[in-house]
Amino acid sequence: MKIAVIGVGYVGLVSAACFAELGHTVVAVDNDPAKVAMLDAGHMPIHEDLLPELVKRHHGERLHFSSDIREASSDADVIFICVGTPPAINGDADMSYVEGVARELAASLHGHKVVVEKSTVPVGTAEAVQRTMLLHGASPNHFSVASNPEFLREGTAVSDFLFPDRILLGVPNDRTGKLLTELYQPILDGSYYQRPDAIPGDTTKAAQLIVTSVKSAELIKHASNAFLALKISFINSVANVCERVGADVREVALGMGTDSRIGPKFLTPGIGYGGSCFPKDVLAFRSVAKQVGYDFTLLTEVMEVNEDQKERFVAKVREALWTIRGKKLAVLGLAFKGGTDDVRDSPALELVRRFVEEGAQVTAYDPAAMSRAQATLPPGSVTYATDAYAACLNADAVLVLTEWPEFADLDLARVRKLLKLPIVLDGKNLLDPNKVKAAGLHYYGVGCCASPSPLPVSSAPAPRVAVETAAA
Ligand SMILES: NC(=O)c1ccc[n+]([C@@H]2O[C@H](COP(=O)([O-])OP(=O)(O)OC[C@H]3O[C@@H](n4cnc5c(N)ncnc54)[C@H](O)[C@@H]3O)[C@@H](O)[C@H]2O)c1
Structure with a gap:
């Protein structure tokens, strides 16, 4: 499947590298050009075990970096939003980064896309993303918004992503649920773990798929x-x-x-x-x-x-x-x-x-x-x-x-x-x-x-x- 990951931080970079590891084609986008240049030059912007190996394995083949959100998302079937949601002064999550991505995406949709929140967001955000995209000209037939929260822990992020306790999909309809389940199929059916080059980890407990x-x-x-x-x-x-x-x-x-x-x-x-x-x-x-x-x-x-x-x-x-x-x-x-x-x-x-x-x-x-x-x-x-x-x-x-x-x-x-x-x-x-x-x-x-x-x-x-x- 073709994926765009927006925001190449601790979550976005790990997700992008791991989706490439699972066999998908990924374009990872960040609006920080220095970060993109660093990754393109083969350097890691963060310290995370196993991440350099995975990025090196797929960079240039199934994993690409870009600072152009429109170009990256135009070809993608699924677009993951992985930007920050830091605290605002009043204690709310500052949703301006997510909103900015929703606005940019609205202007660049062709064909049907599933837009997925991977960032940690307050309940009701998917509705706000949907509203924003519609307000900025996206057609309701061209996208749906889903939630796939990320549970990785820094320090063991790659293993957590590839050997999760559960994969949580919050979906608006069956079609979206099926598409997102397919993305994670190699983890869910265990076929990834049979690969000789799979990242080593605990395969004794299968990941549970939870659809809500x-x-x-x-x-x-x-x-x-x-x-x-x-x-x-x-x-x-x-x-x-x-x-x-x-x-x-x-x-x-x-x-x-x-x-x-x-x-x-x-x-x-x-x-x-x-x-x-x-x-x-x-x-x-x-x-x-x-x-x-x-x-x-x-x-x-x-x-x-x-x-x-x-x-x-x-x-x-x-x-x-x-x-x-x-x-x-x-x-x-x-x-x-x-x-x-x-x-x-x-x-x-x-x-x-x-x-x-x-x-x-x-x-x-x-x-x-x-x-x-x-x-x-x-x-x-x-x-x-x-x-x-x-x-x-x-x-x-x-x-x-x-x-x-x-x-x-x-x-x-x-x-x-x-x-x-x-x-x-x-x-x-x-x-x-x-x-x-x-x-x-x-x-x-x-x-x-x-x-x-x-x-x-x-x-x-x-x-x-x-x-x-x-x-x-
Ligand atoms: N760090 C974790 O361990 C962790 C775990 C689970 C969930 N989360 C959640 O995931 C989200 C991201 O966290 P993080 O730690 O990866 O943040 P981060 O700050 O490391 O990364 C966010 C990235 O998004 C980029 N960005 C911001 N606006 C953008 C835009 N409009 N277009 C493209 N790129 C843009 C930033 O330049 C940055 O590189 C947060 O909501 C966080 O709560 C984090």
Whole structure:
């Protein structure tokens, strides 16, 4: 089938490469000419496992890049909208990018097209897209609008796309449903997995095809992200109780997560969720509910717990170091999660900004997100290290803020020698607390395993000397 993908970001580029991998002919369009030129020259605009291999495999044959939406869509049977839907000032999703695409498409339709929302959008968007296209001159016989929300996760996006739990199609009629099902047939019938060159993945569970109304599909995506955010805020709250009563949240999460009704995923506490999806989608879902007269207060609580979690981590740093001003902090991880270079709404960056504002000297390292972080943080505010060990040199404490696997395997004896003070604050519960403590380091996790503070807790500040004594 011939496909156009509009918007070559984290979702659009992965979708385009994966549709080409499934045998379709794809033109991927972006209105950022620099991005298109970069891809045409064989360079990747984002860090995503397996993506360079797939793009290289199909570029120039089944996968093409363009900055001309009209040219790209004129030949396509199906057009996927994958542009951003960032938060507007009032908390709604900013739909101007989607609207812009709808307007451009209206002017360039020939023959019948299925226009598919893959971007995460508020319920009712398909109707708005349809209205906009009609207003701008498209004939109602020339297109239909469907919803196919994307559930991929950055860091494992290619595998998530090709080995999904489910494929969700929100369709206005059977004909559209059939066409879109055909697109995914190699995944649904498993024929893709029989190919000798298929991307390796878990084939034990077949993807479920779920066909719904367009509105239900739009709502499923918002509800799913809001529920995952809720699960994170829930376990963060449980972790906060654990800290007060001396229980271990890792044990609690294990006990909870083995119940098949609950499941083990998204039960790791930390410094709060972030990224380009959860914060804006929770906000947008609450906004949608409000607009139709329902006050979704549960989501307000989810967001408040999430904000609070960052404050708690700052308090933990203060507990460990007494004051932050003048301290040298080694920060490991800047991306909003491991496996990606994406720093949009990254809790790690927010914390770095906060520590800098409070007068700390931050030296940071991230395996993939350094240049994006550098472009986001105020110039000169942070020193960027060449690796995790270089970041630790002479630091008063090391802070783990992103769950990169390589940080879990650090040589802790080496870290201990490099640090000025033996303090590890693990904002992601990534390290093994026993190993950290065995290396002579004080460990602060989330909801478990805190070493007794090296500082006198109840009495007045005595600190610097006391800390250095503890370090000796
Ligand atoms: N990133 C994720 O993990 C993820 C997962 C599932 C769903 N989503 C949703 O998918 C959508 C896209 O997210 P993303 O992270 O890929 O965004 P992104 O910002 O990485 O990419 C969007 C791209 O669209 C391009 N664009 C904007 N307007 C355009 C236009 N008129 N014509 C052509 N190109 C245009 C931008 O230049 C950019 O390259 C969002 O709605 C998001 O919520 C994201």
